[in-house]
Amino acid sequence: MTFTPAPWPRQLRSQHWYGGTSRDAIYHRGWMKNQGYPHDLFDGRPVIGILNTWSDLTPCNGHLRELAEKVKAGVWEAGGFPVEVPVFSASENTFRPTAMMFRNLAALAIEETMRGQPIDGAVLLVGCDKTTPSLLMAAASTDIPSIVVTGGPMLNGYFRGERVGSGTHLWKFSEAVKAGEMTQEEFLEAEASMSRSTGTCNTMGTASTMASMAEALGMALSGNAAIPAVDSRRRVMAQLSGRRIVQMVKDDLKPSDILTKPAFENAIRTNGAIGGSTNAVIHLLAIAGRVGVDLTLDDWDRCGRDVKTIVNLMPSGAYLMEEFFYAGGLPVVLKRLGEAGQLHKDALTVSGMTIWDEVRDVVNWNEDVILPADKPLTEQGGIAVLRGNLAPRGAVLKPSAASPHLLVHRGRAVVFEDIDDYKARIEDEALDIDETCVMVMKNCGPKGYPGMAEVGNMGLPPKVLRKGITDMVRISDARMSGTAYGTVVLHTSPEAAAGGPLAVVRDGDFIELDVPNRRLHLDIPDAELAARLAEWRPTHEVPTSGYAWLHQAHVEGADTGADLDFLKGCRGNPVGKDSH
Known part of the structure; x- marks a missing residue:
């Protein structure tokens, strides 16, 4: 692309405040000068x-x-x-x-x-x-x-000779404590190594x-x-x-x-x-x-x-x-x-x-860190966008952080209605779950949480972790920290709080994940899915005032960026009217 600079000099936007000798210009400049700025700083620079x-x-x-x-x-x-x-x-x-x-x-x-x-x-x-x-x-x-x-x-962080990644090892060590592989005291000791500089x-x-x-x-x-x-x-x-x-x-x-x-x-x-x-x-x-x-x-x-x-x-x-x-x-x-x-x-x-x-002329100084093209970490490293009857407007998964053996998987759903339900039940030894199941969490999207928190990488149940299992398929309308890892399906759209199909998944339903074919499917008949959606009623909290109300009323789905609907499009920066 060829860029042609605008002619210079020209009147700058700031000169609509500071330029000239009008009462308003003197007002704007005069107050700034109480900080000791000389007059020529307002001359059009x-x-x-x-x-x-x-x-x-x-x-x-x-x-x-x-x-x-x-x-x-x-x-x-x-x-x-x-x-x-x-x-x-x-x-x-x-x-x-x-x-x-x-x-x-x-x-x-x-x-x-x-x-x-x-x-x-x-x-x-x-x-x-x-x-x-x-x-x-x-x-x-x-x-x-x-x-x-x-x-x-x-x-870099280091703990007992091991590189410690901020965030990544927080999840890793936390799971190790639940699995009985690390003591709480060791976790607290490791804390000091996680963030050792600004x-x-x-x-x-x-x-x-x-x-x-x-x-x-x-x-x-x-x-x-x-x-x-x-x-x-x-x-x-x-x-x-x-x-x-x-x-x-x-x-x-x-x-x-x-x-x-x-x-x-x-x-x-x-x-x-x-x-x-x-x-x-x-x-x-x-x-x-x-x-x-x-x-x-x-x-x-x-x-x-x-x-x-x-x-x-x-x-x-x-x-x-x-x-x-x-x-x-x-x-x-x-x-x-x-x-x-x-x-x-x-x-x-x-x-x-x-x-x-x-x-064009830069040099790679360490091919263990930035790998040769013929020895990649992952052959297909982009974000996988999944679709299907469980995510009509899409969901995402990060293949480079997922377990290869789970990229094609069919499992029984274990459903958590929201993050509080998950926290209340995940450590219950009576929870009917094993490593073949698919963990599903609802009502954690832009409207539902509200704000779409980084809770999508749900920690595994302790009884599964004790088997040495470190990953399971997890699906939600939430986000995941960029420091986290796992076979985690995120941003499922439409979200549950907006009446998306995720809202009507039930314990025992079977879900099919097929990342190579970009498919996410709830294995129930179309008629049953339609009937469940027709009966669905929202259960998430609706704020009554403040920014939380504004956000929930106007936030769009994750599939379009979760921005407020009235802020789309470049509106430019006209100078506007001076109010004085």
Whole structure:
């Protein structure tokens, strides 16, 4: 793609606040000057909003204030005027009922922050899972020149000589305790090794996946995704991004120029190659919906089906993000995709160059971490999109994290009506379940939980774990943490709370999973299914006020990104009227 920069100089958006000698301009400038800014900063240079998701309650982003200072330095160097703006930070590990419920609220709040304030360009300072998609959604809606700077992953964890992946080993050790293979004291000892530096999860969880998606989409500088949070090169990346956003404003290089259908197809294929999180499906669908690109679940299956997983990282593989960075990071993966004919090489990036120009000369420094094309971790690593009478609008499964022997399976359903029912019964030794069964959980989708929590990777019953069994087929309308693993069918659409077929599955029904043929089937007669659906009545709680009500009333299904229905489409950023 060829990009033609807009003529410069031209009147910037911020000049509608700060330009001229009117009473209103003096009002806007005068208040800003109480911070000691000289008059010539308001003379028409680009005002860059550094949208910072730092929070003490978002530990993954706890170092972003330091990174913001490096961004500011880059903006000053390039002749811009940096202003740091704290924005809504949806922390994955503290928000209840789930951070996903607040992704859309964050995107809405940040969109209005961008729309209503005098900024010409934005640096999206993100890290924790939902902060990256929420800020990208806001930028796509407003179409202000924007660049992503992620906080980077934490350092490797180690426990008794074993690599410990944040999140991944939480699930692993928790199951080991239930199976009697690890003591509670040992679990508590291991806790200290799981998160030993600032930064996001060190596995290929959702945070690292979304950092990779931002880079694959072209919305971050090449190499951004994998630099560890505490590495000095992360601060250099922040400063370079600060410099670059100033030129992007001068060129009028906007998200809509970068976030094209080919860019999303590049990201989908990248997700398959890295063994990325299933959460990327929902987030990319939502971002595409905001910018006005027609992206569907079928695109995920079409683009990802023949992509090999070549990144040997937990939860699918053996290594962690630190090794991924040392091996060359995402640019090496993008180069491999280009060599395999699976990359739109002319897709534009925030650098002003094509994605292929960015990566064509990179080198793989460790072929145990980024595997050769003829020795992949998984031959078909993309997200599998399943359909059938149990998921008419689709469900997803991550083959690289699943057990091969369960990818074709027929089993008896053991049904949990919601997460509370699951918690109450899963450890009951009288529960009629064995490893051949299919665990089914309802009412955990966008409307039902509400917010669609990461509870889809249901822990197995202790009596099954004690047999040495580590995986079973599990089906729900929930999500799964990107750090988790297993043969887990997620995002079943329509969700149970919206009257989807999942709502009427009963104990003892047989369910067929056929991943190679993309089939998910409830083995009952069509007439019986129709009769059950006709009798169904909702049982989930309906909020009566506040954001929970707004969310449940307007959230769409997982199959289209679980965004609020009134926020679809790029609405642009008109200057609007001054109210003073």
